[in-house]
Amino acid sequence: MPLAISRRSLLAAVPGIALAGSVATAPSARACGAGTKSGPRTICYVEVNSNELANAGRYSLARSGAPLFDVAVIFAANINYDGRAAYLYCNPQVQSTLDNAATQIRPLQQRGIKVLLSVLGNHQGAGVCNFPTEQAASAFAEQLAAIVDRYGLDGIDFDDEYADYGVGGTGQPNASSFVQLITALRRAMPEKLISFYYYGPAASRTTYNGVQAGPSIDLCGNAIYGTYSVPNVPGIGKAALSPAAVKLSETPSLTAASFATRTVSDGYGLFLTYDLRGGDQSAYLSSFSGPLYGESAVYSG
Secondary structure: OOOOOOHHHHHHHHOOOOOOOHHHHHHOOOOOOOOOOOEEEEEEEEEOOOHHHHHHHHHEOOOOOEEEEEEEEEEEEEEOOOOOOOOEEHHHHHHHHHHHHHHHHHHHOOOOEEEEHHHHHHHHOOOOOOOOHHHHHHHHHHHHHHHHHOOOEEEEEEEOOOOOOOOHHHHOOOOOOHHHHHHHHHHOOOOOOEEEEEOOOOHHOOEOOOOHHHHHOOOEEEEEOOOEEOOOOOOOOHHHHEOOEEEOOOOOOOHHHHHHHHHHHOOOOOOEEEEOOOOOOOOHHHHHHHHHHHEEEEEOO
């Protein structure tokens, strides 16, 4: 059911989301004429509590000049609970990243890198799997679509962690919630990306009453770092899956290289990485950029 208020008005009532000032429209892909590459898309989650999202745009492939990362994820906004309903909350670091889109987000988008906002629980009992009704799931989806519109983002990433389901009288995971949330969000932002970090109760609740969440999900990655395991989500093809899960600060480079080789040989279209930090990490990143793209990674500082 359409809401009778604008998405901007919807966000204005949400704690932890600032609305001052205007935000430019996101530029089209490859706006700066960067080189192109072929191979799996590499996704990079950035912990913006301690690192700049802009770091993801500072790596290129040595020969083509194409960006190493195809998708950068702001990690993370939260699903909070006010005693009556779930609402979207951005901590100060996440909000700062959004407010400073001109330096943190637009330079990536100008290179063709898609920027998503990850959303996960916050130990308050609210998460993607316990919306009690379809209306409640749709209302939260409208909040997500509103923040994507507001800040010129390219989509939303779901991570079913840290919800602490049941706390404060909240419900336990149910069969319908995640599918209804995904369906409502796809309806609210048909041209944007929806990503699913394959973890938590949501991983086993992707089909409800004959409806699959999979066809509405554009990207889906294994969440267990240092492992290679194919997410089991009906309706998602190999082009949108990452069996590889690489934590850039921990996974050995030889393991990352092996996962990249397997990703290509197995025909999967996504390679998931997490925890990109500041400084030049091109030597490590080249361990998987070589098998994925036949090129080393370079850092622009």
